[in-house]
Amino acid sequence: MKTSLIITTYNWKEALEAVLNSVLLQTRLPDEVVIADDGSRADTAKLISKFQSSFPIPLIHSWQEDDGFRASMSRNRAIAKSSGDYIIIIDGDIVLNKHFIQDHMLNAKVGWFIQAGRVSLGKEITATHFASGQLPTLFSSDIKNRKNLIWNPVFSKIFSRKWNSSKSTRSCNMSFWRNDVFSINGFNEDFVGWGREDSEFVHRLLNSNLNRLYLKFAGIGYHLYHNENSREQLTQNDKILENTISNSLKRCENGLDKHKENIS
Template identity: 40%
Template sequence: MKICLIITTYNWPEALELSLKSVMRQSRPPDEVIIADDGSKGETKHLIESYMDKIKNLRHVWHEDNGYQRAKVVNLAIMSSEADFIITTDQDCILHKDYVLDYSLQAEHGCYISAYRINLRKELTYKILAQKRLPNMFELLTQTKWNLKHQQRIPSKWKKKTRYITTSSNGTYGCNMAFYRNDLMEINGYNENFVGWGPEDSEMTQRLINNGKKWKRIYYSAILYHLYHPELSKSNLEFNVDLLRKTIDNRLTYICNGICKSKTDVDVA
């Protein structure tokens, strides 16, 4: 199985560099790494170029900055991928060394998969950003919002703690999620009507559920650490939540403004 890791980014190269450093230490490297860039300036491009010879099959997908359009740029990244299995995360996330390995072991046809995130405290976030380094184990144990089932990798508990959900996608985290590419193509990918911060991941995964897929929610696996940052603007939240509500109420499986028309827009470095 060929695995693609997609990392979304926007004008925070300091955080993206820590994420890329965590990709470099993966016990099972992804077959592709695609940076889905929502219109960042040149500093981000230069950073990515500096990692091209350090990370195998690293690519940069960019579109013009026209506000928060995460759904669109993830579609562009997926269209540029040749992988069977897609993992999505964000620039502000640091991956456990077995993160990709865990998803490869947990992959299951008929399901999309998600795990949780561990939030780093503000002081630790600023410290490691300034020092351009990954946190050590002592810092992760003492300066995070501790949660055993999301912070300890214990494969013996995987089957016992796995939950299969067939009705609601509420609580899906797009920063720690994976799915089969073919499953996503069946529902036409992300809904590009989402502009601004909002539940674009929940809407997309709700259509997966409506289309007969299960949500495999995993614990003690796929560990991910989230850097502190102020909340993003939620000025368009009401409109975006309404899109999700329509998908739930009408049991939608397919949207028109999705991935199928994105191929001609992609610019891959």
């Protein structure tokens, strides 16, 4: 199967550079990378152009005008420009374990989508990574979710499980089949501002009779420290989520099909 890796980003080129460098170290490269850029400045475009000159696979820059936090639209634009049968999405602050792409691919099954975890790095260890490229070990300080550092294929087979809930949804580390995301019309672009767009997306996948695999001890991402986004739109976003839950919606109206002209 052809695999697309989609990376969201917004005005943090240092983190994006670290993420792209971790892509280059993968035991199994994706077939393409698409940067879902929510309106970054020209310095991000310059960085991507620099990588494009030597990147071993297609590296596509999908940019939209900066008009507030519009992650749903940004992801939909990138999905439309992608061509993979299987799509992995991460945030631009998630540095990848070297087996990351391979883990998602090995666990991909028809009728399922994948949610994997992350290790949260503190401010000091994030600064260390930027300075030296060093990643934490199980015994490092200044990290949260320490058990998520463990990569073990045997443990992964034992502890990964079906979990058809929206709890612990993190769109910073998910994967799904292209056909499935198109059938629900992608992310709901009614969401503007941080919060709940990923949970609502998961509910529609579950309402479409798909199963969620909660991937443990594999698909490891290292979440770089940053200040939290504004929650001022959360009340409105909660209402959109509740509408999807109460009406068992499978498809959003304001979604991926708006970008038909970009579909690969």
